[in-house]
Amino acid sequence: xxxxxxxxxxxxxVFFGVDLIAVWGLNLQFGVTGIVNFAFIVLQAAGAYTxxxxxxxxxxxxxxxxxxxxxxxxxxxxxxxxxGLVGAVLSALLALLTRRxxxxxxxxxxxxxxxxxxxxVAQNQSGFLNGSAGLALVPAPLQSIMNLxxxxxxxxxxxxxxxxxxxxxxxxxxxxxxPLGRAMRASRDNEETAAxxxxxxxxxxxTAYVVGGALAGISGALLVQYIGTWAPGAWxxxxxxVYFAAVIVGGRGNVLGVAIGSLLINIAxxxxxxxxxxxxxxxxxxxxxxxxxxxxxMAFLWLRPRGIVPERARRYHLAGPAGASRTVSQQATxxxxxxx
Amino acid sequence: MTDDQPIxxxxxxxxxxxxxxxxxxxxxxxxxxxxxxxxGPNGAGKSTVINIIxxxxxxxxxxxxxxxxxxxxxxxxxxxxxxxLVRTFxxxxxxxxxxxxxxxxxxxxxxxxxxxxxxxxxxxxxxRDEHQLLDHAAExxxxxxxxxxxxxxxANLSGGQKRLxxxxxxxxxxxxxxxxxxxxxxxxxxxxxQIEIALKRLADDGLAVLLVEHQLDVIGRLCAQVVMMAxxxxxxxxxxxxxxxxxxxxxxxLAG
Numbered sequence: 001x002x003x004x005x006x007x008x009x010x011x012x013x014v015f016f017g018v019d020l021i022a023v024w025g026l027n028l029q030f031g032v033t034g035i036v037n038f039a040f041i042v043l044q045a046a047g048a049y050t051x052x053x054x055x056x057x058x059x060x061x062x063x064x065x066x067x068x069x070x071x072x073x074x075x076x077x078x079x080x081x082x083x084g085l086v087g088a089v090l091s092a093l094l095a096l097l098t099r100r101x102x103x104x105x106x107x108x109x110x111x112x113x114x115x116x117x118x119x120x121v122a123q124n125q126s127g128f129l130n131g132s133a134g135l136a137l138v139p140a141p142l143q144s145i146m147n148l149x150x151x152x153x154x155x156x157x158x159x160x161x162x163x164x165x166x167x168x169x170x171x172x173x174x175x176x177x178x179p180l181g182r183a184m185r186a187s188r189d190n191e192e193t194a195a196x197x198x199x200x201x202x203x204x205x206x207t208a209y210v211v212g213g214a215l216a217g218i219s220g221a222l223l224v225q226y227i228g229t230w231a232p233g234a235w236x237x238x239x240x241x242v243y244f245a246a247v248i249v250g251g252r253g254n255v256l257g258v259a260i261g262s263l264l265i266n267i268a269x270x271x272x273x274x275x276x277x278x279x280x281x282x283x284x285x286x287x288x289x290x291x292x293x294x295x296x297x298m299a300f301l302w303l304r305p306r307g308i309v310p311e312r313a314r315r316y317h318l319a320g321p322a323g324a325s326r327t328v329s330q331q332a333t334x335x336x337x338x339x340x
Numbered sequence: 341m342t343d344d345q346p347i348x349x350x351x352x353x354x355x356x357x358x359x360x361x362x363x364x365x366x367x368x369x370x371x372x373x374x375x376x377x378x379x380g381p382n383g384a385g386k387s388t389v390i391n392i393i394x395x396x397x398x399x400x401x402x403x404x405x406x407x408x409x410x411x412x413x414x415x416x417x418x419x420x421x422x423x424x425l426v427r428t429f430x431x432x433x434x435x436x437x438x439x440x441x442x443x444x445x446x447x448x449x450x451x452x453x454x455x456x457x458x459x460x461x462x463x464x465x466x467x468r469d470e471h472q473l474l475d476h477a478a479e480x481x482x483x484x485x486x487x488x489x490x491x492x493x494x495a496n497l498s499g500g501q502k503r504l505x506x507x508x509x510x511x512x513x514x515x516x517x518x519x520x521x522x523x524x525x526x527x528x529x530x531x532x533x534q535i536e537i538a539l540k541r542l543a544d545d546g547l548a549v550l551l552v553e554h555q556l557d558v559i560g561r562l563c564a565q566v567v568m569m570a571x572x573x574x575x576x577x578x579x580x581x582x583x584x585x586x587x588x589x590x591x592x593x594l595a596g
Contacts, residue, residue, distance in 0.1 A: 171460065174459050174460055174463065175456070175459045175460070178453075178458060178459035178463070178466060179445075179446075179449045179453045179454045179458060179459070179466050179470075180454050180455060180456060180458065180459040181459065182438065182442055182445065182446045182449070183446055183449070183454045185435065185437055185438055185442075186435045186438060186443075186446045188437070189434075189435040189436050189437050189438065190433055190434070190435055190436075192396060192417075192429070192433070193429065193433040193434075193435065194435075195395075195396075195416070195417040195418045195421070196394060196396075196417055196418075196421055196426065196427050196428075196429070196433075197418075197421055197426070197446065197447040197509060197510075197512075197513060198418050198421040198422045198447070198451055198513060199418055199446070199451075199454065200416075200418050200451070200454075201418070204454070207455075207456050211456065253437070311437060313437070313438060313439040313442060313491070313493060314439075314442070315439070315491045316441055316474060316490065316491065318441070318474070318478045318481075318487060318490050
């Protein structure tokens, strides 16, 4: 494979890994627990900013062309871990913001507004995150001490991303199979009934917020340390809907399904359109991506609401208890036949 | 607690919606190891009372004492359920995306195991407890003749089977008092009969039940004590026989 092709491939693999982690986080919130979090992209952005600010040196470096706070030059993997923590804490705050008296649709609206406010603040506070120009020259983890060729480093980063993906997969699968995952799905299906059988729904939802937020933050950190820049334009509110599209199309609540959804929505649509020859006004094909994603969401909600790979319930083999051969219904039929 | 002490004492409970008094100064007792009926015409306030006892509605006053000493008002619904006061709902309330068996398991799981810690680091423990839980769930399903439905999505059950599932799920919590809000509504005669037999046996085994129901023949067969409500107030209390002879009750409800 030519090195150009390898660069292309490593890029796609890293982006896919980043999207996978984020989509698994959103799936835990939306697919499994039924939380409609329209500020999801803010959590990924917060993770990216955290990692960038902790990896960069002081703002006065680089000739002072960008202005930000922090700049602590922390070594890998501390920025990655911190990004996960910041995503989790911010997500918990989002949960608290919408916890009381704000259910479902109203909470989603509040979070959409939070997303807009966050973008506006980041764009206009120039000394905070360098305004709309964003942060640049974010050092890549371990690159300075590894002495790899650019291509070698790209493959190293693919491996790093894969390792983090694997950890994320283990976590979301362990949750999905556990009593917690079952309780999350129960609170999604019927909140009031869940409370009536002793489930602390607020706490369960908070757990989904926190774990999903941590995954979003980590995905942002992995992305920013690879591409080296991060600006408000990368996390405008519609990006949240791209991840929602991946979850809806792939199959809400199914770890494999949303991975396929992510491959289709986050990767395939963008990559395929690269090869369509430009026609019409400038930027026409890019704009059409949004139309296609919107249409896909609608089509799936109408025609296949459970997605490409629907959520699969765990099946058990039950022998039936010994001595319980006569059921209540059999007794009932016995009695009826006696009386008639 | 002695045997004849009520398992639940509702005292002077009231509730207004936009100035309309839906429940007005209601007091009654629920006896242990027996089925107490709660009857009354539509709009009498029965469901409101059940919702206040279960915790999904706040009372504007009064007290609901459980097991002689525990004040229920002010506790969130999930705490009441964990103490043994378990309710069902008037409308179907299955967890549709879960299987029938999972509907039972999710209710039977120890709340301590519903945590991130249990999911990630203490996996051996909940897996071990799950075995016992499966036996208990299989026994419950088999008791209702639904063992063959164990792995079906609950959303695909018939209306009557959903009622059975709700009852089975409530029993997985090992309740001390069961609040049943019209469990016979929209249920075929065969399943209604199944539910009736199950309730009778549960009461014989020591469970207390508060049963909201419109079918008075069922109430007459099952309930030793019946509370009759009308227009937000308790009109009369007694056996179904006594209520049938009470002119005030006949006027408000039975003559219809």
